[in-house]
Amino acid sequence: MDWPRAKSLLILTFFALNVFLGYQLSLERRTVATSGWAGAAGGRSGAEQEIREAGVRLEAPLPAAPAALPLLKVQPGKPNRESLLAAMLPQGGAAAHTSTPGIESLGVPGSDVYEWGTEQLFIMSDVLVFYLNTRPDGGCPAPSADDARRQADEFLATRMGGLPPGAAFDLARVDGSDPCRTAVYYHQQFRGYPIWGKMGDDAEPVSGPIKVEVAQAGVASVIEQYLKPIGFTGAPVAILDPAAAVMKALAWLPKEPVVQSLELGYFSESYCMVESYEIAPVWRIRTPDAVVYINAYNGDRVGSGHQECQTVPSGAGGS
Amino acid sequence: MKERVKSVVLAVLVAFSLYQSAALWSSGAPAPVPHATEPVVFPGSTAEPQGDPASPERIVWVDATGARSWTDPQDPAFAQAWRALKATVAAVGPQALDGGGAAGGATALPATPRLEAVWPDPLPWSVIYAAAAGHPWTRGDGPSTSRVTAALAGGKAYLAVGNLDQEVVVELPAAPAELTQAAAQLGAAGGEAVVPLSPPAPWSTAGPVWVPAQPPVLGELAVAPEPLPEGPELPRAFFAETDAVRRIDEKGGGVIFTDGRSTLRRDPAGALAYDEPAPGTGEITFSTAQAVAEAARFVGAHGGWPGPSLIWQVTARYPAGSLLADNPLPSAIVVQFVPVVAGTPVAGPGGPLGVLVESGGPAGYRRLARAILGPSAGSVRQIIAPAQALAALDAAWPEIYPGGHSERRIADMRVVYFSPNEIRGRQALRPAWSIRLADGDEWAVDAYDGRVLSTTMWKP
Numbered sequence: 001m002d003w004p005r006a007k008s009l010l011i012l013t014f015f016a017l018n019v020f021l022g023y024q025l026s027l028e029r030r031t032v033a034t035s036g037w038a039g040a041a042g043g044r045s046g047a048e049q050e051i052r053e054a055g056v057r058l059e060a061p062l063p064a065a066p067a068a069l070p071l072l073k074v075q076p077g078k079p080n081r082e083s084l085l086a087a088m089l090p091q092g093g094a095a096a097h098t099s100t101p102g103i104e105s106l107g108v109p110g111s112d113v114y115e116w117g118t119e120q121l122f123i124m125s126d127v128l129v130f131y132l133n134t135r136p137d138g139g140c141p142a143p144s145a146d147d148a149r150r151q152a153d154e155f156l157a158t159r160m161g162g163l164p165p166g167a168a169f170d171l172a173r174v175d176g177s178d179p180c181r182t183a184v185y186y187h188q189q190f191r192g193y194p195i196w197g198k199m200g201d202d203a204e205p206v207s208g209p210i211k212v213e214v215a216q217a218g219v220a221s222v223i224e225q226y227l228k229p230i231g232f233t234g235a236p237v238a239i240l241d242p243a244a245a246v247m248k249a250l251a252w253l254p255k256e257p258v259v260q261s262l263e264l265g266y267f268s269e270s271y272c273m274v275e276s277y278e279i280a281p282v283w284r285i286r287t288p289d290a291v292v293y294i295n296a297y298n299g300d301r302v303g304s305g306h307q308e309c310q311t312v313p314s315g316a317g318g319s
Numbered sequence: 320m321k322e323r324v325k326s327v328v329l330a331v332l333v334a335f336s337l338y339q340s341a342a343l344w345s346s347g348a349p350a351p352v353p354h355a356t357e358p359v360v361f362p363g364s365t366a367e368p369q370g371d372p373a374s375p376e377r378i379v380w381v382d383a384t385g386a387r388s389w390t391d392p393q394d395p396a397f398a399q400a401w402r403a404l405k406a407t408v409a410a411v412g413p414q415a416l417d418g419g420g421a422a423g424g425a426t427a428l429p430a431t432p433r434l435e436a437v438w439p440d441p442l443p444w445s446v447i448y449a450a451a452a453g454h455p456w457t458r459g460d461g462p463s464t465s466r467v468t469a470a471l472a473g474g475k476a477y478l479a480v481g482n483l484d485q486e487v488v489v490e491l492p493a494a495p496a497e498l499t500q501a502a503a504q505l506g507a508a509g510g511e512a513v514v515p516l517s518p519p520a521p522w523s524t525a526g527p528v529w530v531p532a533q534p535p536v537l538g539e540l541a542v543a544p545e546p547l548p549e550g551p552e553l554p555r556a557f558f559a560e561t562d563a564v565r566r567i568d569e570k571g572g573g574v575i576f577t578d579g580r581s582t583l584r585r586d587p588a589g590a591l592a593y594d595e596p597a598p599g600t601g602e603i604t605f606s607t608a609q610a611v612a613e614a615a616r617f618v619g620a621h622g623g624w625p626g627p628s629l630i631w632q633v634t635a636r637y638p639a640g641s642l643l644a645d646n647p648l649p650s651a652i653v654v655q656f657v658p659v660v661a662g663t664p665v666a667g668p669g670g671p672l673g674v675l676v677e678s679g680g681p682a683g684y685r686r687l688a689r690a691i692l693g694p695s696a697g698s699v700r701q702i703i704a705p706a707q708a709l710a711a712l713d714a715a716w717p718e719i720y721p722g723g724h725s726e727r728r729i730a731d732m733r734v735v736y737f738s739p740n741e742i743r744g745r746q747a748l749r750p751a752w753s754i755r756l757a758d759g760d761e762w763a764v765d766a767y768d769g770r771v772l773s774t775t776m777w778k779p
Contacts, residue, residue: 003322004322004325007322007325007326007329008325010329011325011328011329011332014329014332014333014335014336015332017332017336018332018335018336018339021336021339021340022339071563071565235562237562237563238562271567273569273570273571274567274568274569274570275568275569275570276567276568277565277566277567277568277575278565278566278567279565280563280565280579295563295579297562297563297578297579298560298563298578298579298580300579300580302579
């Protein structure tokens with residue numbers, strides 16, 4: 001055996017292998033880069049021109065974006081029951097606690113309900129937290145965005161045990177279902193990408209997965225459905241460039257819309273009774289009047305009335 | 320010295336390649352799944368149906384004395400008889416069968432001898448004509464029927480389509496040679512003798528219901544859950560673009576795949592449910608025969624046919640609030656296929672394939688298929704008589720209809736292998752009497768011990 005010669009051959013072979021692996025790895029990392037989006041389409045003046053010709057006014061330049069993104073795997077986050085109850089329930093006071101047994105045939109665990117004074121706290125299926133204050137709202141108009149945010153921040157910090165890790169303020173606006181309240185939304189983040197969600201009482205998705213409704217009398221309700229991101233999953237898939245996303249969104253925007261922001265992130269439907277699920281990247285287009293989410297893979301509008309989760313099996317064995 | 324350096328360099332390169340491989344592996348980037356460019360067929364299934372799912376379940380032979388016997392598709396005489404009936408239907412043409420009689424129509428069908436093709440459930444004439452003539456009927460549907468009868472008398476042939484309340488009889492000037500030959504073969508070969516069902520009171524029948532003259536001797540059928548593909552192969556059978564298909568793992572073992580538009584769910588029992596957002600929401604203007612053809616194409620292209628199958632039911636769904644008296648067009652048609660083993664359908668909650676067809680094409684699909692392993696060894700027994708099955712159902716009546724139910728007319732009664740919703744591993748299916756009432760309710764009675772079984776199937 002000519003060992004010196006064999007070693008030389010092995011060195012060459014492993015050198016080539018390392019070059020190949022390094023190239024693949026750099027491609028991989030570039031695709032899911034979390035900052036300094038640097039895709040092929042972002043910021044092209046031609047694309048901007050195209051959407052301006054469609055009557056869209058851009059208040060910010062089109063962001064750069066990666067050419068492809070993978071799915072993101074998440075789990076429903078479990079609320080920290082102890083710290084939540086310690087912060088929420090009255091010190092020394094009594095809270096009536098009831099526990100609904102749930103619907104055994106569907107395998108849905110029950111809810112815990114706490115009541116004290118005009119306040120109620122629901123912890124549903126160990127996934128969703130809902131706080132409600134039934135005192136009178138105090139009339140109109142809705143509090144200003146700044147005031148509502150300040151109250152919401154303070155309430156979450158002092159009464160809800162603080163924001164979950166990775167959550168941050170997103171936007172505040174007059175609530176879609178009650179014009180005398182201001183809705184303050186918080187989203188989550190994963191490796192720099194925002195994760196938005198649809199909150200149960202919003203007809204169209206605005207943001208989430210935390211929503212605080214603030215009335216003149218103070219915080220009227222909080223709904224929180226926190227997600228636990230697991231990580232990216234699957235191969236990166238080509239996504240729409242931002243201009244294409246705006247063009248897709250035009251069908252749901254008013255004529256000649258003013259686009260205030262265009263962001264890339266992930267969107268989670270509200271699922272029931274799941275272990276884990278994958279969520280797709282979305283483009284979020286905000287105008288003064290609307291928030292529209294566009295699936296970055298196929299250009300479909302996201303979160304508008306389509307219920308994907310089924311608790312009751314509807315398969316061939318179902319009734 | 321030089322060799323030592325080379326050894327060190329080699330060790331570093333090996334270590335670095337291992338590191339990079341691990342980094343690539345943990346980045347979770349499997350090879351892209353190829354897009355579905357051809358039908359994806361599950362293990363044990365075929366893209367093309369084995370036999371014609373629209374063919375009759377039985378062919379009944381009525382001899383000159385009025386005695387009846389039937390054959391099933393397993394019997395060579397069945398194939399010849401069905402060919403002869405198809406040729407006769409094709410010779411008559413669609414116009415003559417298009418409801419309300421036709422030029423040259425006869426008023427009565429000679430009593431004997433005759434052949435009757437029998438389907439499990441009344442089907443629109445368009446479906447039967449398409450099955451017989453081999454091309455779609457596109458001009459409406461005509462009334463529904465579960466029988467087509469050909470009679471021979473005086474060198475002439477007569478074809479009757481329809482039920483007792485509306486039967487169209489057409490006279491052919493000369494009997495097709497194929498029909499005469501088939502009649503001769505059936506007459507010579509015989510078959511399983513059948514008699515009209517004479518149900519005990521308070522039961523009655525809505526039209527003739529034929530049952531074996533002697534309760535047959537039947538064994539159990541060994542089956543197992545259908546081996547569905549794992550991983551990306553399953554969504555690939557339904558989604559043209561699988562790159563962006565997301566997976567949702569339910570608590571309890573169910574899995575949902577969705578691309579945000581369409582949804583495929585596999586429940587813990589292995590049932591598949593695929594739904595597309597309605598590609599068309601208008602009324603269905605094409606014939607039921609075309610809907611059946613679309614449904615069959617969909618099954619072939621999405622998982623395939625798990626074995627020889629027959630149309631079990633075709634149901635029209637109408638827009639909410641519409642009155643049947645206004646003769647509305649359907650908004651959807653649901654086609655159910657059942658597998659057939661040795662002439663006996665496998666029916667019940669598990670077994671049927673269902674396709675919901677809307678104006679834009681197939682929009683829903685349900686599949687809970689079984690891998691048929693063959694007869695269970697040593698379990699052959701004589702099944703109970705129809706009267707015993709009806710008595711058992713009667714005894715269970717207050718329990719299954721606690722609010723009362725006056726309908727006791729039987730539209731159909733047949734032997735099936737009863738397939739429950741959930742099975743674990745290898746399991747034996749027992750024969751059962753499937754009893755369909757005139758109002759559409761359906762029950763099954765275990766054909767060994769008379770237990771009443773749930774027949775819940777996917778229904779629109």
